[in-house]
Amino acid sequence: MTFNAKLTSAWQNSGSQLMVGLDPDPARFPAELQGRNDAIYEFCREIVDATAPYVCGFKPQIAYFSAHRAEDQLEALCQYIRERYADLPLVLDAKRGDIGSTAEQYAQEAYERYGADAVTVNPYMGYDSVAPYLEWKDRGVIVLCRTSNPGGSDLQFVEDRDGTPLYLRVASLVAEQWDRNGGQCGLVVGATFPQEIAKVRARVGDMPLLIPGIGAQGGSITETVRAGRNSRATGMMINSSRAVLYADNGEGWCAAAARVARETRDAINAVE
Amino acid sequence: MTFNAKLTSAWQNSGSQLMVGLDPDPARFPAELQGRNDAIYEFCREIVDATAPYVCGFKPQIAYFSAHRAEDQLEALCQYIRERYADLPLVLDAKRGDIGSTAEQYAQEAYERYGADAVTVNPYMGYDSVAPYLEWKDRGVIVLCRTSNPGGSDLQFVEDRDGTPLYLRVASLVAEQWDRNGGQCGLVVGATFPQEIAKVRARVGDMPLLIPGIGAQGGSITETVRAGRNSRATGMMINSSRAVLYADNGEGWCAAAARVARETRDAINAVE
Numbered sequence: 001m002t003f004n005a006k007l008t009s010a011w012q013n014s015g016s017q018l019m020v021g022l023d024p025d026p027a028r029f030p031a032e033l034q035g036r037n038d039a040i041y042e043f044c045r046e047i048v049d050a051t052a053p054y055v056c057g058f059k060p061q062i063a064y065f066s067a068h069r070a071e072d073q074l075e076a077l078c079q080y081i082r083e084r085y086a087d088l089p090l091v092l093d094a095k096r097g098d099i100g101s102t103a104e105q106y107a108q109e110a111y112e113r114y115g116a117d118a119v120t121v122n123p124y125m126g127y128d129s130v131a132p133y134l135e136w137k138d139r140g141v142i143v144l145c146r147t148s149n150p151g152g153s154d155l156q157f158v159e160d161r162d163g164t165p166l167y168l169r170v171a172s173l174v175a176e177q178w179d180r181n182g183g184q185c186g187l188v189v190g191a192t193f194p195q196e197i198a199k200v201r202a203r204v205g206d207m208p209l210l211i212p213g214i215g216a217q218g219g220s221i222t223e224t225v226r227a228g229r230n231s232r233a234t235g236m237m238i239n240s241s242r243a244v245l246y247a248d249n250g251e252g253w254c255a256a257a258a259r260v261a262r263e264t265r266d267a268i269n270a271v272e
Numbered sequence: 273m274t275f276n277a278k279l280t281s282a283w284q285n286s287g288s289q290l291m292v293g294l295d296p297d298p299a300r301f302p303a304e305l306q307g308r309n310d311a312i313y314e315f316c317r318e319i320v321d322a323t324a325p326y327v328c329g330f331k332p333q334i335a336y337f338s339a340h341r342a343e344d345q346l347e348a349l350c351q352y353i354r355e356r357y358a359d360l361p362l363v364l365d366a367k368r369g370d371i372g373s374t375a376e377q378y379a380q381e382a383y384e385r386y387g388a389d390a391v392t393v394n395p396y397m398g399y400d401s402v403a404p405y406l407e408w409k410d411r412g413v414i415v416l417c418r419t420s421n422p423g424g425s426d427l428q429f430v431e432d433r434d435g436t437p438l439y440l441r442v443a444s445l446v447a448e449q450w451d452r453n454g455g456q457c458g459l460v461v462g463a464t465f466p467q468e469i470a471k472v473r474a475r476v477g478d479m480p481l482l483i484p485g486i487g488a489q490g491g492s493i494t495e496t497v498r499a500g501r502n503s504r505a506t507g508m509m510i511n512s513s514r515a516v517l518y519a520d521n522g523e524g525w526c527a528a529a530a531r532v533a534r535e536t537r538d539a540i541n542a543v544e
Contacts, residue, residue, distance in 0.1 A: 023373075023374070025373070031473075040533065054436065061374055061443065063368075063370065063374045063377035063378045063381065064377050066343075066375070066377070066378070066385075067289065067377035067378070067380040067381045067385065069343070069385060071338075071341070071343055088399050093368045095368070095394075095398075096335075096367070097367045097369055097394045097416070098335065098367050098423065099419070099423070100423045101295075101297075102295070102333055102335045102336070103335075105335035105336050105338070105339035106335045106338070106339070108339040109338045109339045113338075113339065113341060122367075122369045122394045123426075123427060124369070124394050124395065124396045124416055124419075124427055124428070125416070125419050125421060125423060125424055125427075126419075126421065126422075126423025126425065126426030126428070127426055128421045128423035128424070128426050128428055131422065133386040144369070144396055144397070147371070147396075147397050147398075149371045149397060149400045150398075150399050150400060151371070151397060151398025151399040151400035151401065151403075152341065152397055152400070153397055154395075154398030154399055154445060155395060155396055155397075155441070155442070156396070156398070158430075158432050158438060158441065159432060159433060160430050160431060160432060160433075161431060161432075161433060163433075163434075166427065166430060166438070169427070170427070173426060187539075214499065240413050249408060250313045270413065
């Protein structure tokens with residue numbers, strides 16, 4: 001089964017296009033976890049259990065583990081998600097960008113060490129930075145296309161001689177050339193630019209889009225969904241991290257995370 | 273002291289512009305290290321000791337450690353280099369590409385956990401993906417500009433309306449805008465395109481260039497040096513990894529690595 005097939009099943013079975021991003025920041029953990037050696041793992045595991053009924057998948061961001069020497073906790077978390085929620089895609093947000101034998105090492109890290117179903121990848125080094133990942137036929141590669149930060153325009157909005165901005169070139173390259181085996185690639189497109197999500201969607205057919213930028217970052221759910229859904233009324237992994245993880249840091253933090261996840265899923269599904 | 277000042281001192285004191293890249297591949301280790309739990313660390317440490325007299329710095333590539341769950345060995349290696357060869361810049365090759373609080377986590381990983389003097393970074397997400405690193409005033413950021421792989425042209429060679437290819441826009445952005453404090457930024461430019469190295473050099477003054485692609489990858493040392501040196505006849509970290517590390521895998525592997533490093537340094541210095 002390809003990554004896209006697993007994701008499509010998850011959309012259908014969960015009835016959700018919400019993806020919860022796991023960006024654990026120990027300074028924001030509830031008091032009951034402060035000072036514990038496994039606080040990062042425990043925090044994420046509780047969030048996963050609380051929000052799993054409302055999501056189409058989980059997306060741990062590796063920097064939040066690496067900065068704290070917590071690769072072992074990321075391994076344990078990924079294993080937990082794979083075993084307990086085997087039908088929910090696990091996307092490792094690592095934004096790797098390298099080629100050849102080095103990219104193979106990164107693929108091995110993402111797919112074998114952490115057992116991720118997909119990994120985010122940076123396109124700046126071209127097709128060579130995606131090709132090594134495609135050797136894992138049942139796994140996915142989600143390529144940065146249009147990011148939701150102010151500086152995202154520095155390069156992504158540069159227009160070529162025909163007036164095509166770089167991010168649309170990336171969208172076309174991935175859809176028409178890089179996803180050689182089919183069903184392995186997706187794109188990252190930020191929610192703060194719904195018009196640009198629509199332009200990407202128009203170029204890539206039903207390809208999955210990973211969309212950060214709603215919630216704490218201010219993107220509109222309604223505009224995002226109208227711009228990003230595909231011909232089957234799905235096609236999106238709409239990511240929310242901080243708004244879910246830190247909905248409350250008192251005793252009711254798990255319930256608060258579950259509530260925000262459920263409300264976000266419902267808001268996504270309510271868009272006509 | 274800024275990263276660039278440390279690097280300039282290293283060029284002067286070592287009389288070398290060779291940087292040895294530490295890309296440890298256990299399958300290619302000499303027999304005496306096979307099967308050891310600390311083989312990655314020991315291999316790199318021996319290479320460092322053997323080649324230190326001939327280099328201006330070392331560049332561990334993090335994927336080769338992460339894929340083998342060897343972050344602890346990378347930590348130990350970086351500590352060894354910092355303590356034993358404090359004057360030689362330590363560049364962590366991680367090609368990170370993220371923004372905001374996530375980029376801060378990556379900076380913390382590179383500069384604090386591993387104690388690197390500089391880290392390689394991908395420019396696709398724009399200035400926001402460099403800014404968080406600049407807060408560490410005594411450390412450096414080396415931005416991908418023109419890479420030496422075939423697919424490097426997919427994006428880097430796209431010309432804007434004025435005919436400027438993307439990699440030259442990156443060079444100008446970094447030199448004129450992103451290196452706000454001065455002395456913190458450098459660029460990665462592959463050795464297989466000496467004409468393009470010359471174009472980058474013409475745009476960025478004396479900014480340091482990290483140049484992979486000689487040796488196993490086929491770039492010409494003579495053409496690289498002529499294209500890349502700055503107004504003070506230095507300015508380059510010319511990287512060699514596999515040609516040095518795997519010069520021999522018999523009993524004389526350390527001596528062979530030292531010999532290749534010395535010959536490469538001499539070949540760089542012999543260019544008129």
